[in-house]
Amino acid sequence: MSKTSKSAPPKDFESAVAELESLVAGMEAGNLSLEDSLAAYKRGMELTTWCQKVLTETEQQVKVLENGLLKDFNPDSADSAENQ
Numbered sequence: 665m666s667k668t669s670k671s672a673p674p675k676d677f678e679s680a681v682a683e684l685e686s687l688v689a690g691m692e693a694g695n696l697s698l699e700d701s702l703a704a705y706k707r708g709m710e711l712t713t714w715c716q717k718v719l720t721e722t723e724q725q726v727k728v729l730e731n732g733l734l735k736d737f738n739p740d741s742a743d744s745a746e747n748q
Contacts, residue, residue, distance in 0.1 A: 671710060677718050680711045687711075 674680035687704045
């Protein structure tokens, strides 16, 4: 595992999933040091959170489209609408 910071967001959902799969495979192999395992776990949690956010936003976009409202989706306005 690289010692460089990998906290940058992934370029897309598929890249995030591929990186998560790679991290899991590395951890399951059992060849990582404790420090590298912790770093892999932290990065995995970042990616999981990012993926959950993307999936939630996509689900909300689909709901908008299903209701026949063909307009640009703004996740920030969806959050404010849910809080009303």
